[in-house]
Amino acid sequence: MADDLTGATDVAAAFGSAGLRVGLFFGGIDDDASSADLDVVVVGLKTRTVPAADAVSAALAATRALIARGCAQVFFKYCSTFDSTPAGNIGPVADALATELGAGPVVFAPTTPVQGRTVYQGHLFVGDVLLSESTLRDHPLTPMTDARLPRVLAAQTVHGVGLVDLAVVRTGSAAIEERIAAQAACGREFVIVDAVDDDDLDAIAHAVRNRPLVTGAAGLAAALARAHAAASARGRAAVADDTADRLTAAGTAAAIAGSCSARTREQIARWQESGPALRLDPVRLPDSEALAQDALAWYDGARAEGPALIYSSAGPGELREAQEALGAERAAQLVEHALGLVAAGLARRGVDRLIVAGGETSGEVIRALGIGHGRVGAEAAPGVPWIFADQPAPMALLLKSGNYGDSDLLVRAAEAHRVH
Template sequence: MIGVIADDLTGATDVAAAFASAALRVGLFFGAIDDAASAGDFDVVVVGLKTRTVPAADAVAASLTAARALRARGCGRLFFKYCSTFDSSPAGNIGPVAEALAAEVDAGPVVFVPTTPVQGRTVYQGHLFVGEVLLSESTMRDHPLTPMTDANLPRVLAAQATCPVGLVAHDTVRAGSDAIAARIADLHARGDDFIVVDAVGDDDLDQVARAVRANRLVTGAAGLAAALARIAASAPGANRPDETAVRLASATTVAVLAGSCSARTREQIARWRGPALRLDAIAVPDSDALARDALAWYDRTRGEGAPLISSCADPQTLRRAQQTLGADRAAEIIEHALGLIAVGLTERGVNRLIVAGGETSGEVVRALGVMHGRVGAEAAPGVPWIFVDRPAPVALLLKSGNYGDPDLLVRAAGVPDAH
């Protein structure tokens, strides 16, 4: 089995979908491996953490715990998954976590491959592009938690790591997997333990995957995961149908919860034509009260269509809330309220929840007491349905704020299909 450690929950669903795209059986665990669940019937086991923006020492500790649990379950190779926009800060957490995992498994050289072509993320000459612009010129430059103002990945990574960082440039990647492996070996011999690898398309990623498929630890985003999945899918015993996911795909009572204020999520919410409620933490700075009011609103509007409950606001309104309440407090109020609302909705019979925002997804999963699920079909690239059979049957769609086309929320309100 391949064991995957993802630094947030929507990133975990993204990489789980990438592995499932080749019809591998993928188990997704939230926060930790549930000892009551068997990992033996999976080809890939993904553990979704919330370590992207916590202190580096906490991220390292949680990641090592996950790595040890995965290895104890029989995962001989580890994949450390971070966002395709390399979300991090000069203090971490990509570098410190990767160093700790490398030491844990005696990994040797570790590659860094955030390229995910389906999301428009590519790396050329060590520089990360978002669509046609450099990362530092994209909207990620103004990210409230991890502003990315430098597109040069070797430089970004070197600021977080204690070891030298090398680069496998695109001309070597185009020469094929043997050339990539040889260049990695050369760089490692001169002392570069961390190695950024260029890739601008799926053909490049397939060559990189062939070069590193036997490595004990690789790091990257969903693009590399999908390439590794295409290799693993050819192994005996792969491509078996997941009957549990099929059985739980019949969930029909839907609600949408959105805590993300990203430009894409705002665009998706603007397409919504059903009942909608916006939570206002300035007017009601209390999670319990916000949740009570929202659930009372749901009770009044039940039968009028699928509801959307969000805290989504334009940048000016968001800044005002952060200035009034403090950024951490404003986020805490909203996230906790949305978790309470998720519990209340499921108690009222909602069995399909669409959740927008990484932190919001984490809070909803925590509030519901969900420990693990099985990965079904994608509603959009990197956004799969997750089918959970305990503590109660529910289908979850956990969407990163920037993911999905403008009609994703509207389209996902239909009945999902599982593999």
């Protein structure tokens, strides 16, 4: 299970990369939906920034539903930048899951090399800079100002926090298991594990493959998939073929962006070079319904030009202006609700291929569309797979975490004939 919806698509793609059959549920398990033909069930929650008690309640409900379906291992997925605050929610959720599952020592490994996220000596790096020196230090909801993960996690959990350093990881899975056990014997049952590449993650996955609870980001999920099942080239080809067919059928595309990340703003700028785009301004019009109505009226006039983008993403200066004028929480809720209303309006207008940038935005869009679950298709970019929902109406969805994808991703995803 993942603590936001783009995290869920990211981890679903990671498990699918090994040829496993993956289904994705939004918000919780739909009791009426079958998972009999699936190897992996991914549950996308929206718990990263909610009160810790609410996050724990949702995670426990999802875990119990997964166990009832015969789940052999629960993987708690959070962002590879360990997005959280001293109040949670990574620590409180992990505490509750460890108790629920009777889990022993629990590993924490956010390393995801394909996204440039690595951990060395317990410090999280984004590319070649410490997390605390990256753009994540200015995140509006979960500013990450400390790169030392044992210290970050210790502020959130009742458990002692230990570390397995890279020197141990490089000696293999048996040494990793021994060090985890030694840390637990000293009262440190939550253990950060260093990793800088896929070989490190494979060693970690082999060490924890039989544990009832594992936590990490998509890099470790992919390594666990490799540990649990041999990759099936034919299966991946079938997924790609099915994705191409479904995207060709989904002929009307539009994009919505709420993330304020630097990468999403690059993608928006690239879109604006060739396609119509409109920015919602909550300071000018601080009303969700009015913002959505204006945006949809604009879309009705712009759609003849091709796929259109509606976004609320803003640079640091504009973001501060909105937060100072409206309050940080109100500003965020206002634009997210507006974008959800926009998504519902676009669907009524026949949009059946929707590209969404931002985890919180994706959650609001899924809620507004009333989508409960879907099948995971091929990736449009690393960690960004297409999701195909049949209910309440056929829809192809690309739910993109703010920092993911190259600058052309939004434009490329809007083109029916370009499938990756």
